[in-house]
Amino acid sequence: MLKVSDYFMKYIPREVTSEDMSVIEENAENLGFDRRLMMENAGAAVADFISERMDVHGKVIVVVCGTGNNGGDGFVAARHLRNLGASIKVILLGQPSDIRSEQSKANWILIENMEDVEKRFVRDVSQLLDVDRLLQESDLIVDAILGTGVEGALREPILSVVGLINKAEKPKYAVDTPSGLNPSTGQVHGDAVKADYTITFHRMKRGFAGKREYTGTVSVVEIGIPAEAEFFVGPGDVRRVIKPRKTYSHKGEYGSVLIVGGSELYSGAPALAALSSLRTGAGLVYITAPKSAVVSIRRRSPDLIVYPLSSSYLVSQDVAEIEDFSMKVDCVVIGPGLGIRRETSDAVRELVKRIKDRVPIVLDADGFKAMEFDRETLEGLVATPHAGEFRRVFGVEVGERWWDKIEKAVEVSERYRFTLVLKGHDTVVTDGSKVKVNRWGTPGLAVGGTGDVLSGILATFLAWGKDRFLSSAAAAYVHGDAGKRAVMKKGFHILASDVVEEIPDALRIFDRELIG
Numbered sequence: 041m042l043k044v045s046d047y048f049m050k051y052i053p054r055e056v057t058s059e060d061m062s063v064i065e066e067n068a069e070n071l072g073f074d075r076r077l078m079m080e081n082a083g084a085a086v087a088d089f090i091s092e093r094m095d096v097h098g099k100v101i102v103v104v105c106g107t108g109n110n111g112g113d114g115f116v117a118a119r120h121l122r123n124l125g126a127s128i129k130v131i132l133l134g135q136p137s138d139i140r141s142e143q144s145k146a147n148w149i150l151i152e153n154m155e156d157v158e159k160r161f162v163r164d165v166s167q168l169l170d171v172d173r174l175l176q177e178s179d180l181i182v183d184a185i186l187g188t189g190v191e192g193a194l195r196e197p198i199l200s201v202v203g204l205i206n207k208a209e210k211p212k213y214a215v216d217t218p219s220g221l222n223p224s225t226g227q228v229h230g231d232a233v234k235a236d237y238t239i240t241f242h243r244m245k246r247g248f249a250g251k252r253e254y255t256g257t258v259s260v261v262e263i264g265i266p267a268e269a270e271f272f273v274g275p276g277d278v279r280r281v282i283k284p285r286k287t288y289s290h291k292g293e294y295g296s297v298l299i300v301g302g303s304e305l306y307s308g309a310p311a312l313a314a315l316s317s318l319r320t321g322a323g324l325v326y327i328t329a330p331k332s333a334v335v336s337i338r339r340r341s342p343d344l345i346v347y348p349l350s351s352s353y354l355v356s357q358d359v360a361e362i363e364d365f366s367m368k369v370d371c372v373v374i375g376p377g378l379g380i381r382r383e384t385s386d387a388v389r390e391l392v393k394r395i396k397d398r399v400p401i402v403l404d405a406d407g408f409k410a411m412e413f414d415r416e417t418l419e420g421l422v423a424t425p426h427a428g429e430f431r432r433v434f435g436v437e438v439g440e441r442w443w444d445k446i447e448k449a450v451e452v453s454e455r456y457r458f459t460l461v462l463k464g465h466d467t468v469v470t471d472g473s474k475v476k477v478n479r480w481g482t483p484g485l486a487v488g489g490t491g492d493v494l495s496g497i498l499a500t501f502l503a504w505g506k507d508r509f510l511s512s513a514a515a516a517y518v519h520g521d522a523g524k525r526a527v528m529k530k531g532f533h534i535l536a537s538d539v540v541e542e543i544p545d546a547l548r549i550f551d552r553e554l555i556g
Contacts, residue, residue, distance in 0.1 A: 047443060048267040051450075051475040056243045057224035058188035058217075059280060064242065066276030068269035076143040079109065081263035082241050083116020083147070086182070086215055089239045089259060090121065094211075097125030099179040104201060106185040106219075107134040112144030113215050114184025115151050122157055129158040129174055133185060133198055136161075165197050168204065175208040183212060183233045185219035188245070193230045194220050202231050214238040218254045223247045228254070273469070273478040273517040275549070281506040281514045283321065284552040291323030295503025296369040297496075299376065300362055300391070300407075302329030303353045303384075306377030307336035309405065309492045312536050313376045314344055316496030319543040320518070322503055325496075326369065328362055330354060333377070354384045359391045366395045370503035375407020376492045385410035392417055400502040404495040408433065418458040422508050424495055426463045442466035442477045450475060459508040461498070463491060467516045471509040478516035484527035485520070489536025494519040497543065521546040 042050070056064070069075055090096060103118040105111035111132070122128045130151055139145050151157055162171060175181060183205060185198060194202060202220055205212060212235045217223040220232030223245035236256040238248070241263050248255050269276075283294065297317045301310030307329070314325045326345045329337055332352035337344060347365070349358040366372050372395060378384050388410035392401060396417075403411065403423040411418055412433045427438050427445070434452050438445035446468050453460040454472030462468040467478040497518050501511035522542040526534040 052270050055246045063276035064269045067274030068265045070274045079112050079143045082113045085261040086117040087120030100127045102129045102178040103182040104131045107138040108189050110187030115147035131160045180211040184215040187216040188223050206234050221254045273476050273513045278514045281501045282550040283504045284554045286554045294323035296324040297322050297499045298369040298372045299327045300374045301376035302333035303379040304332040307333040309377030311337050311340040312489045312492040313496040316493040316540045317500045320497045320500035322500040354387045356387045363394045371400045371499045373402045373495050373499045375404040378406040418456045422459040424461040461512045469513045476513040481520035482523045482527050484532045485523040493539050
């Protein structure tokens with residue numbers, strides 16, 4: 041068996057986007073890696089990089105800083121370079137009161153208390169002559185304006201300052217990414233710093249490919265982020281898929297989900313999936329269920345909208361009606377409580393083939409089992425089996441720990457081209473290329489119905505138009521967190537419905553309102 045670090049090396053991507061880095065940093069913080077320490081390591085790495093290439097003692101170094109975390113990295117670099125004997129001038133594009141994060145504010149206070157560091161504040165283009173003079177008088181320039189935080193066209197005075205930096209015939213060092221260059225896409229937002237060197241943190245940025253004119257020589261430096269922050273799912277993965285709420289909005293803007301499930305024996309499963317989808321934030325959730333289950337489902341909650349099908353279990357005659365219904369929704373969950381009658385499995389496969397090219401589908405439980413003799417139909421879907429269901433459909437036995445099942449999970453997902461959420465205490469999420477593991481779970485979730493809760497959470501994220509792999513990883517984490525919260529209140533005596541009720545608390549920290 042490979043060592044844990046070997047799995048990290050094998051499955052963690054070598055390049056990332058700025059969105060990836062936001063996730064990684066939040067996950068690292070959740071693991072105990074303080075943001076201020078992260079910034080300290082980044083700024084110190086910049087200073088070390090520069091001092092290794094030239095003797096900075098007595099050199100005039102201008103550090104141009106923004107008011108975000110990239111500026112904070114610049115403050116740290118300025119402090120370390122001053123301690124190495126450089127003459128430091130910090131140009132802040134804004135005012136100290138504009139500095140956003142606590143770690144950047146803390147590092148600015150240190151700069152404020154260094155009397156031999158010259159500080160200048162640029163609020164508008166009227167101060168550009170002074171900026172130009174400082175840049176021309178320098179021995180080298182450090183760009184810490186925007187980093188990975190660039191969004192849209194550069195605004196003044198940043199746009200003009202970038203032009204002045206490029207005009208200055210001095211060595212230029214970019215912190216993390218040249219300001220104005222999108223590190224995810226490589227797009228230049230009007231203009232960008234043309235650096236001689238870019239010191240980028242943790243991983244190479246995807247948008248740097250073919251952009252040497254702006255990046256110069258790129259060096260990736262470690263700042264101490266553990267590989268676990270990338271490989272294991274964390275709160276950063278959830279924040280990435282959460283849909284903020286606009287002040288003036290309506291239910292139609294938050295996605296609609298259709299649950300196809302239920303049977304005479306199993307009426308609770310589709311209800312649990314629907315309620316968890318609503319608790320996650322879907323605007324509307326519908327259930328289509330065999331007529332034998334409709335009354336029981338409706339009794340569970342007045343929030344459930346249930347449409348009866350023609351028989352006491354799903355049959356092929358129902359497929360056309362469900363297909364028509366699927367045209368109204370943004371995601372379909374197929375499987376909770378359907379049963380495994382041959383006629384039902386035939387109907388599941390027919391339905392999937394009819395709608396899979398139009399709407400995202402989550403195959404759960406009996407819906408997944410229906411693919412046992414038609415695995416090719418899984419292409420493009422999301423499936424959420426546990427180990428037993430996985431063995432039934434693919435004839436593959438997997439162990440309990442993530443390292444006992446990751447290789448088989450990736451192999452199967454890649455072969456059949458679908459997104460796999462292989463459930464367990466260690467849940468493996470893969471699309472055959474990317475891999476995440478959720479170990480944020482509890483044995484309390486080993487109770488009937490909790491898999492239906494996961495499907496409902498996942499369906500809402502997909503209904504919001506989010507990526508299948510990213511949605512699956514985030515859903516696994518939220519599901520585990522809600523389970524942990526339920527266990528904290530009731531011990532290992534929880535019901536699936538208890539997990540549903542903990543979803544709001546698991547998601548509350550990610551709530552965000554957009555004004556307007």
